Amino acid sequence: TTKKISHVGIAVKSLDAAVPLYRDVLGMEFEGTEVVAEQKVKVAFFVSGESRIELLEATSPDSPVAKFIEKNGEGVHHLAYEVDDLKATLARLQTQGVRLIDSEPRRGAHGTAIAFLHPKATGGVLTELCQPAQG
Ligand code: CMX
DSSP, rough: EEEEEEEEEEEOOOOHHHHHHIIIIIIEEEEEEEGGGGTTTEEEEETTEEEEEEEESSSSSHHHHHHHHHOOEEEEEEEEEEESSSHHHHHHHHHOOOBBBBBBBBBBBGOEEEEOOOOGTTTTTTTEEEEEEOO
């Protein structure tokens, strides 16, 4: 079962341009940036109370985020839900016939394990499941 919204992912053209809005205008706590090589993105995390926002910048023209911005412009890219046991959740979704992008967990930011469901299976909302790193 899902525990909570882990974060909302927002596609931006430039982290340098977008970070000041979230940090200085909206006043969120900036946690820093990280390159997630496997996903071809550089991300910036912000904390706002119990909520987290992830800004995503493409690190290559064939990044999913570059393709998304080309098609839609900047904007909300995905919703991520926290789960306790990602492998078990993916196995269950597979038996339920849900179209997955990732049938096995992949590496996300902060050592999390992540997997995406296909937006065609989730009403047009790109959905990520993530399991926090142990400890
Ligand atoms: N939200 C909702 N719909 C989306 C979407 C998104 N973020 N990205 C693509 N789509 C839709 C497209 O609009 C398109 O719909 P139509 O066929 O109706 O036009 C359809 O999905 C196919 O999209 P596409 O542009 O042809 O692109 P691809 O199929 O090549 O890729 C997707 C789409 C979702 C499979 C790919 O972006 C993907 O694998 N995403 C998961 C990985 C990812 O996004 N990583 C970056 C973030 C990593 C992180 O947070 O760490």
